[in-house]
Amino acid sequence: MKRGIADHIIKWAAIAVAAFCLLPMVAVLIAAITGNTETLSHLADTVLLRYTLTTLTLLVTVCIGAAIIGTGAAWLVTMTQFRGRGILEVMLALPFAFPAYVMGYAYTDFLDHAGPVQTLLRDLFEWGPRDYWFPEIRSTGGAAMMFILVLYPYVYLLARTAFLRESVSANNAARSLGAGPWSAFFRISIPIARPAIAGGVLLAAMETIADYGTVSYFGIQTFATGIYTSWFSLGDRAGASQLALALLIFALFLAILEQVQRGSAQSHNAGRQDVRPNRAQLRGAKAVGAWLFCALPVLLGFVLPLVLLFEMSFESEQVLFSDRYLGFIKNSLILASTAAAVTVSLAIVLASFRRFQPGRLANAAANISRIGYAVPGGVIAVGLLVPFAALDNRIDDFFEATFGIDTGLLFTGSIAVLVMAYMVRFVSAALFTYEGGLSTMHRNVDDATRTLGFGSVSILGRIHLPVLRTSVFTAFLLVFVDVMKELPATLIMRPFNFDTLAVQAFRLASDERLEGAAVPSLIIVAIGLIPVILLCKRIAQRR
The missing domain is CATH 1.10.3720.10 (MetI-like)
Known part of the structure; x- marks a missing residue:
């Protein structure tokens, strides 16, 4: 040819x-x-404002939560030394294997009114149904927590790479001049890694607005559920298209921001990539705090839901x-x-x-x-x-x-x-x-x-x-x-x-039928673990 x-x-x-x-x-x-605007007018008079506010609430909460957990954990395992750091450095990527809706199924069975947590509380304190208050898992806050647990690895992986490749030399120089680890974190590491952190947050935001399974199961009204309702329940393709267009405009805005942040992230190079970080040795309460900060996302985002799904599958x-x-x-x-x-x-x-x-x-x-x-x-x-x-x-x-x-x-x-x-x-x-x-x-x-x-x-x-x-x-x-x-x-x-x-x-x-849903969910998670394991091996090799 x-x-x-x-x-x-x-x-x-x-x-x-x-x-x-x-x-x-x-x-x-x-x-x-x-298309005609009858459905859209009806939605505007009834639930469109709710769609908007709920979607924005989810976005803001997830972005803040993912940024804090992902950035904090990435900096701790990169720039400090404490017991268990090497294992946690790898395991922090494991929640990536869970779809948010699968995480929601596991935690709903665990935390719902008839679940083991509330049942144990009622038995221990002899409470009646109206004698206590317990956070509702099927809520906007509950959905946000599910998204944070499965999406913070976006921020963690990008921030960790930025800390290793871009801020190590500058951080070491700041430490040699007498700056403490926290001062170096806020004054050196965060500004240099900001584009990478923002890129991870925007990726998490795009995944949040794209989700349907979690918000639908939790009964939360967002643009994603509105599109599905307009298409199937109301049979109005024009209304579904109009809602889809609004969501598309916002998604494209996020995509443009992500592209800009990616371009900015490529412009920083604070030193040689083979420079080893001068890790601050943490002891006592600081070491315990660092360990808990890194271990809790792994426990809540991977270990506990995996155990819950296994237990539910046996009862199905x-x-x-x-x-x-x-x-x-x-x-x-x-x-x-x-x-x-x-x-x-x-x-x-x-x-x-x-x-x-x-x-x-x-x-x-x-x-x-x-x-x-x-x-x-x-x-x-x-x-x-x-x-x-x-x-x-x-x-x-x-x-x-x-x-x-x-x-x-x-x-x-x-x-x-x-x-x-x-x-x-x-x-x-x-x-x-x-x-x-x-x-x-x-x-x-x-x-x-x-x-x-x-x-x-x-x-x-x-x-x-x-x-x-x-x-x-x-x-x-x-x-x-x-x-x-x-x-x-x-x-x-x-x-x-x-x-x-x-x-x-x-x-x-x-x-x-959450016990039954655990069986296909476990298969999905098992398959999702394959690329995460490969990613963890790469992290271990680069450590």
């Missing part, structure tokens, strides 16, 4: 991927503008190896593996376009494709169902009028469209991972290979992919796990009678 033809194929394939990623956003915009009537459950597992694996393969392949196309034909068009294609990560799954689902439903209707009308054949729904509710929704949502993660590996290969390698007569496709197949197989596998694994945990788009777009582990867990929890 000639070089020019290969480059054109890569170029137009990358443009097609970017255009498809943009399709849901454009469809939501058109549907919101052209769900048979893991029954034909029904094997079907759920099979469906989940098919969707996750197919979506991961498609997403990673298209991410490689996008990255290759930027590599072989750098310029504004290549950068624009990559940046447009990254937008999907900031868009909630429910918004993407609405944005794809609207045009594909219209296409199905056009095809059906044509065949009905021409041949008298009723084609029904060819695309809407199909696995193919659901896989493309996953691609739009997660191609950014695959692209970021693959480009991270690609950046380690100097462009001189490509130039030298071209002098031997190789074209872009040959370089990709014979040089890039063999050398970057670890990055490709990591990207595949990340997308695979994300799809296994994804709920909003799956609930809205899945084919009829095609349920996944996430859908089964959500359905059982919605029916208050």
Whole structure:
């Protein structure tokens, strides 16, 4: 294949991927503008203000909580020395394996009125139902706590990297001049690592507004639940699109902020990366306090919910190896593996376009494709169902009028469209991972290979992919796990009678069968642990 033809194929394939990623956003915009506003007017008069306030309350609470825990824990394990620091440094990433809605199922069973905690309190103090007050787990505060426990690793991992790579030399210099550890933390470490911390907080914020399972189960009215209610309960696609557009605008605003912070984070370099931190030795009460600060997120965000899920699963009537459950597992694996393969392949196309034909068009294609990560799954689902439903209707009308054949729904509710929704949502993660590996290969390698007569496709197949197989596998694994945990788009777009582990867990929890929901939840967590374990190994190697 000639070089020019290969480059054109890569170029137009990358443009097609970017255009498809943009399709849901454009469809939501058109549907919101052209649709009637009756539902939106009704929502504005009743619950729209509540949606807004609840969503903003969740965001602010989660951002503050994730920032405090993630930044504090990252600094303690990086810049101080106390007993257990090495183990906690690795284990602080483990809550990443839990979806927030699974965490919610575990804690609801544990803390609800009929749960073991309140039952023990009533038995010990002989209290009646009205004799005491206990925080309600199914509340905005309870949902915020679930999000904080599973999302603080975003801030922790980015802040820890920033402390190690950027603030070590400056922190050591400040300590040598007589500054104490806390003075160095607030005056040196935090200002230098601020862009990385802000980037982690914004990622946590985007995950919060994208969630549907947790807020729906807790009975909290947010924009995510409003979209689902408008689409299914009220049957108003225009109203759902209008709510989706409002959420999309806010998500894009967060995405722009994250891009700005990422660019700022790349501009700091306070010293050599191989400088070891001059850790302050903590003893006595300070050491105990540091240990508790780092251990509590691990205990509450991983150990306790894992134990609770195991205990709940033993009390359930769900048979893991029954034909029904094997079907759920099979469906989940098919969707996750197919979506991961498609997403990673298209991410490689996008990255290759930027590599072989750098310029504004290549950068624009990559940046447009990254937008999907900031868009909630429910918004993407609405944005794809609207045009594909219209296409199905056009095809059906044509065949009905021409041949008298009723084609029904060819695309809407199909696995193919659901896989493309996953691609739009997660191609950014695959692209970021693959480009991270690609950046380690100097462009001189490509130039030298071209002098031997190789074209872009040959370089990709014979040089890039063999050398970057670890990055490709990591990207595949990340997308695979994300799809296994994804709920909003799956609930809205899945084919009829095609349920996944996430859908089964959500359905059982919605029916208050929490013991049964523990079984599919445990499988999801077990699969989610795979990339987290790999990440923990990398942390241990770099320590």
